[in-house]
Structures are given as structure tokens and as C-alpha cells.
Amino acid sequence: MRSTLVKAGCWLAGALLCVSAAPAAAPSGQGPAPSARAAADPAYKILAFSRTAGFRHSSIDDGLSALRELGGVHNFTVDATEDARAFTAGNLAQYGAVVFLSTTGDVLNTTQQTAFEQYIRGGGGYVGVHAAADTEYDWPFYAGLAGALFHSHPHNQTATVRVEDRAHDATAHLGRTWQRFDEWYNYRSNPRATARVLASLDESSYSGGNMSGDHPISWCKDYQGGRAFYTGGGHTDESYAEAPFRRHLLGGIRWAAGMTEADCRPETGYVPLFDGSGTTGWQQAGPGSFTLSDGTLTSQGGLGLLWYSGKELTGDYSLKLDWRMDGDDNSGIFVGFPASDDPWSAVNNGYEIQIDATDSADRTTGAVYGFKSADVTARDAALNPPGEWNTYEIRVTGERLQVFLNGREINDFTNTDPARGLAQGHIGLQNHGDGDRVSFRNVRVKTSGTTPPPGPRSGAVKGVNGKCADVAGGANADGTQIQLWTCNTSAAQHWTVPGDGTLRALGKCLDISGGATTDGTKIQLWTCNNTPAQQWQPHPDNTLRNPHSGKCLDAQGATWNDGTRLHLWTCHTGPNQKWTLP
Known part of the structure; x- marks a missing residue:
């Protein structure tokens, strides 16, 4: 099962250096590839299950071929079956993830359902593709696992997909929007309250959407001890020849099998401070700068700070952002400092949540720099290697600062220094110096305002x-x-x-x-x-x-x-x- 697998990379208490020197080529239609990527995943197996008790998609055969080709390149083996007798506790235990590839109708009996529930609760992974949402309507566990079930669909057509999360391995390669031709499902419920929506449909870009303008099409979630990923794409035979869609599918499999980490907690109520479209409200303090390309800010030179002058955060808040190191790089996120054109004001008056590959424990990734090390065991379990994206949540409650990496808490620090404060101040992104290249996406915040919050x-x-x-x-x-x-x-x-x-x-x-x-x-x-x-x-x-x-x-x-x-x-x-x- 997934819990027995080892994630890619060499994560030895801060020595995060197992990377390939050769950049990965970006397939057509995808964003630029990082300049370094993680070492190959350790070998694992997936089960591709494609039994149908209703409509049968002709694309199943193409999907199975694509899975086998992806496995050959990315070090996983595919066992394909339509025999529900494969769903026993002993057999499922060997798989990092089970892919429901356009299954339809009731495909498992009660005993088989119980075995699959045990597999998920023991840390197993689920990947639902397209008609996996048209499956097992009378099995509540499966409905929760899939996230949402099929309602209807219009005719096949091109639609604009909005990529909401560009840190997850299934969507990090995509631009902010993605034009695709497919059969676009409407769902009986909206999964946003229970899952992290990775991509959604712009209902104004096609005809037949009926989800009132909020139309998730791909999502992930932690579910009863396991991991669940779903994509609504994959109806057409041609989907499985599209490089961006194949990479999307690969990312879902890698995450479900525990080869990569992501924050798949539901997310609502955040306001963008940087959404990729520009840097209005941000100011550079000190030397160096950030480049903006493909909705991504990347540090160069320094030591400086790109800080958000548009709003001072007061009271309790949650700051989220996505970041990626190319290799042995250095950066950090500063919170709780006063407005200033001097980057050293942030150093001397605020707190830095560190991003760094190889420094000492109190000065490496997840540390409150110079004050408190991250929980290194928890950090290493949650951390993706250089070349892959990570997500921080920096949560401030009074003078308490918690750091979450890809959804897992890795640090809990309380300020006791009367010269510093967390309850009021600005936030900023550090450009550390020549040779340090760290990228950022999707900086957003959710505030509670002052305490108590104002009434209507x-x-x-x-x-x-x-x-x-x-x-x-x-x-x-x-x-x-x-x-x-x-x-x-x-x-x-x-x-x-x-x-x-x-x-x-x-x-x-x-x-x-x-x-x-x-x-x-x-x-x-x-x-x-x-x-x-x-x-x-x-x-x-x-x-x-x-x-x-x-x-x-x-x-x-x-x-x-x-x-x-x-x-x-x-x-x-x-x-x-x-x-x-x-």
C-alpha cells in the first residue's frame, strides 16, 4: 500500500540535493519546465479498473495504453482488470493507487466494497477518470471518495478550463487557462466544500453548463486515511494522446500513490495578493528583483524584498502561497514587519519563514529563521524536492505562528519578543542573492480582521x-x-x-x-x-x-x-x- 512506499528524492534532515541536472522538456501546451527536477520515483504499481455496468466509453482502450506508456517512463507498473474479484484486501495491498478508468454503474459487490474501503482507510490512493463519477450511486463511501457524482452533460465541445491550483503535480505544468475539447460533465453536487479544486470550467466559454458559474472539473482530497484525485476529462479517444492531459493524469496518479505532496484541503475565502496577472500593490525594497513570467515570480539577485504595500495585515490571518526551488537555493517569506524601503527592516522587525535546501535546522525550510526549527520529520515527509512545487500556509493567531507545508503542520511558534509582533504588519518575498532562484505563485490571504470581527x-x-x-x-x-x-x-x-x-x-x-x-x-x-x-x-x-x-x-x-x-x-x-x- 501507499504507506509502504518511499517518496522520490534524498531528504536527510535538510540535505535536499537529489536532483537531476538536466531540465525536463515541456510538452506543447504546457508551461515552462523547471530547470531541475526530482529524481525518478521509486518503483510502484497501480491497478487500472475499467469495468462497466452502463455506458462503455471507447476511450478506455486508449486510456489503458496511455497509462502503460506513462508507467514505462515514470517507473510504475500497470495491472489492468475488469474483474471485480481483484478487490480483496490482500490483492489491493500491493498497489500505490487504484485508477477507476471510466467505470460506470454498480461494479463492486458488498464484500468487494468493504475491501476497497479498508484499502483507502489504510492509506491507499484513488484516481477517478471521467465516468468514474457515473459509478456506484448507492454506495455513500464511494460518493464521498469521488467527491461528486454525474448529473448530465451537453454535447462534446471546446471549453476554457480555469486552473485554480498551479502547485499540484496534476496542474503545475498548465497555464492559468487551458483550452480543451471534451465531454464536460455537470455534477449533482459541488465538491468545493470537501475537496481542493484544482481546475474548473468557465461556463461562459461553452454551452450546457448548469452549475451556476462554479463548475469544478478536477479536484483532490484526503479521505478517511487515503488520497482521492478526480478529473472530469478523458471522454474522447484523443484525450489520451494530448501531452498536457497525459501529464495531468500522471500528476494525479503520482499524488494519489504518495510520490508527491500537495495541500488538498478545501480552500475558500482567500483574497489574491498576487494571482499571476501583475504586481500591483507590491514594491521592491533593496537590490535584486523578481521576474514575472507564466504567472510566476522568480527571484534574482539581492539581498532584497518584494513586499506587499497594498495592505497591512492586522488581526488573525492565513497566508498561503506556492513556491519552488530549482536546486540548493535560498529564500523566505517575511511577516509582521512595518512598511519600509529597507529590506533589513523586515529582518530586524518581522519573522522569516525559511525556504532553503541545506542550512542548519533553524535556518532551513520550514524554520522560523533563527528562532525555531521546523519539525524535521514532519517537514521531510511533506516536502517536495527541488524542481517541484510546494504550498505554505502561514497562519497567524494573535502572537502564535503556525506553518503548514503541503497541508501538514511543521512548525508552531509563539512570539514573546516585545520588539516584534505578529498581529500587525506587512508580508514579503525575499530575493536572497546571486545564484538563488526561487519561484512563487498564487499568493493569497484570508483575514479575520480585527478581534472581535466587525458586525454588519x-x-x-x-x-x-x-x-x-x-x-x-x-x-x-x-x-x-x-x-x-x-x-x-x-x-x-x-x-x-x-x-x-x-x-x-x-x-x-x-x-x-x-x-x-x-x-x-x-x-x-x-x-x-x-x-x-x-x-x-x-x-x-x-x-x-x-x-x-x-x-x-x-x-x-x-x-x-x-x-x-x-x-x-x-x-x-x-x-x-x-x-x-x-
Whole structure:
């Protein structure tokens, strides 16, 4: 089983140096390859199970061929079967992961289900491909393992896939979006609350999506002691000849089998500080710099600090970011320091969570630099080698600082120095010096604000030309247009900010029509439904952004008179995208 396998790389209490000097070539359609990659995985076996009791996909044969080819290159052996009698405790124990390759219907009896449950609970891995979600509807354990079950699908077509997590091995090779032709499933439930969504569909890019604009298509989760990965791709025969899709599938297998680590905890409520599109709100202090390419910041020169000046973090917060070393490199993340153009201010006044391959225990990866070593055993079990991405969560609660690496806690430190503080300050990324090359992606934060958190606020939402966001005609019917109007203290302009990401008036929510993400989409009043189409986050530049689309609340046109429609638009921080909340 997976618990008996050894992860790739040589992780000897900080000596993280088992890397190949040759860069891996990036297949067409993928992001650039890192300049070093982990040593080969130790040999392991997977079971490819493709029994069907319903519709049978012609692509199963191509999928099996692709799995065998991937195994030949990446050091795993594939045993393929459609015989459910393979599901015994003794037989399953030899496999790092079991791949349900477009299975359909009821494929296991009660005894076989029990054996598979025991396998997962003992640390086994599950990989569900496409119609694996159209399987075992009456087995609650399987529904939880798969994450979501099939509801329906439109005709095969090209869609835009939004890559939400570019640290997981299944998606790190992809760009921020991925154009693919496939059969795109709708699911009976949304897995976001129980799984880490790796990729989702832009429902405005194709026809037939019915998940209200929040449409996960690939995800991972820790489940009852085991690991579960699912991808909705793989209906077509041609999928298994696509290099990016094959790499996506390989990454899911590697993670499920324990060859690589990732943070697969559910994630909601985070606000991007760096989402790959630019460095607005960031400032460089000191020498050196960061390059920006493929949505990735990479350090060069130093010793300097790229710090986020757009917002000082106060109260409790969780900071997450993805990082990768190329080799024996050095960097760190600073928290809790005052605004300054001098990088040494962060060193002397804040705390550094270290990224370093080979230093002493209190100055290597996971350490609070110079203050407390990481739990080295836990760190080494969670750490991916140079050339692969890792995810940090840095959680601040009062003066307590916890560090999580790929979802596992590796450090727990409490500040007792009256000259330093964690409850207030800025965050920054270090560029350490010549020869140190560390990359960062997807810097995001979730704050609780001050303690206790503020209660609901209400009043006018004021925009361009001093006018107010107004519900047209004061009507409260679903679909009523939101517009600009001279401020008049009426109920149509009385908005409540309850603290859950919504804005409410007349008992309903500010909503993006259809959950769409295209420029010009109508902003309307709609019954509150807890969907991403009703989530709004104020940014330091006074824009009001919808996290799902990444776009802004915008007053249409260039004159902005009474009756000007509000719609969704690409953020440009012009005056018609500036809003003052109550």
C-alpha cells in the first residue's frame, strides 16, 4: 500500500540535493519546465479498473495504453482488470493507487466494497477518470471518495478550463487557462466544500453548463486515511494522446500513490495578493528583483524584498502561497514587519519563514529563521524536492505562528519578543542573492480582521461622480438591473455588508447574471444563494472584485448619468470602478 512506499528524492534532515541536472522538456501546451527536477520515483504499481455496468466509453482502450506508456517512463507498473474479484484486501495491498478508468454503474459487490474501503482507510490512493463519477450511486463511501457524482452533460465541445491550483503535480505544468475539447460533465453536487479544486470550467466559454458559474472539473482530497484525485476529462479517444492531459493524469496518479505532496484541503475565502496577472500593490525594497513570467515570480539577485504595500495585515490571518526551488537555493517569506524601503527592516522587525535546501535546522525550510526549527520529520515527509512545487500556509493567531507545508503542520511558534509582533504588519518575498532562484505563485490571504470581527455595516455604496449603486425602480424581483443614480437615501440604495462576501439590498443579493464571467455581464438583484456569482471583495485600490471571475463591478460607458447600468468588466481601476462601501 501507499504507506509502504518511499517518496522520490534524498531528504536527510535538510540535505535536499537529489536532483537531476538536466531540465525536463515541456510538452506543447504546457508551461515552462523547471530547470531541475526530482529524481525518478521509486518503483510502484497501480491497478487500472475499467469495468462497466452502463455506458462503455471507447476511450478506455486508449486510456489503458496511455497509462502503460506513462508507467514505462515514470517507473510504475500497470495491472489492468475488469474483474471485480481483484478487490480483496490482500490483492489491493500491493498497489500505490487504484485508477477507476471510466467505470460506470454498480461494479463492486458488498464484500468487494468493504475491501476497497479498508484499502483507502489504510492509506491507499484513488484516481477517478471521467465516468468514474457515473459509478456506484448507492454506495455513500464511494460518493464521498469521488467527491461528486454525474448529473448530465451537453454535447462534446471546446471549453476554457480555469486552473485554480498551479502547485499540484496534476496542474503545475498548465497555464492559468487551458483550452480543451471534451465531454464536460455537470455534477449533482459541488465538491468545493470537501475537496481542493484544482481546475474548473468557465461556463461562459461553452454551452450546457448548469452549475451556476462554479463548475469544478478536477479536484483532490484526503479521505478517511487515503488520497482521492478526480478529473472530469478523458471522454474522447484523443484525450489520451494530448501531452498536457497525459501529464495531468500522471500528476494525479503520482499524488494519489504518495510520490508527491500537495495541500488538498478545501480552500475558500482567500483574497489574491498576487494571482499571476501583475504586481500591483507590491514594491521592491533593496537590490535584486523578481521576474514575472507564466504567472510566476522568480527571484534574482539581492539581498532584497518584494513586499506587499497594498495592505497591512492586522488581526488573525492565513497566508498561503506556492513556491519552488530549482536546486540548493535560498529564500523566505517575511511577516509582521512595518512598511519600509529597507529590506533589513523586515529582518530586524518581522519573522522569516525559511525556504532553503541545506542550512542548519533553524535556518532551513520550514524554520522560523533563527528562532525555531521546523519539525524535521514532519517537514521531510511533506516536502517536495527541488524542481517541484510546494504550498505554505502561514497562519497567524494573535502572537502564535503556525506553518503548514503541503497541508501538514511543521512548525508552531509563539512570539514573546516585545520588539516584534505578529498581529500587525506587512508580508514579503525575499530575493536572497546571486545564484538563488526561487519561484512563487498564487499568493493569497484570508483575514479575520480585527478581534472581535466587525458586525454588519449598512448604507450607500458610492461610485463615480458621487452617485450611488441603485436597484432600478426600487423593485425587488429577481433580475432587477443595478444602476447608478443620484444618492437619495431610499431603500433602493441601502446596502448591507454582512461580512460573508455578499452585498444585500431589499432582502436580496448583488448578483452576476447567470454566474457569467464575460465583460458586459449584467449586474442584478437576485435571491441570495451562496454561489460565487454573489461574492464581492473590496481591494486596496477601491475596486470591488468578484473572486471567481477576477473582474470588477463597473459603471458602463464614459458619461455615468442617472440610469447608467452596472455590469462586470475587466479590472482597469478607472473612476467607474471605484466604490466606497458603508
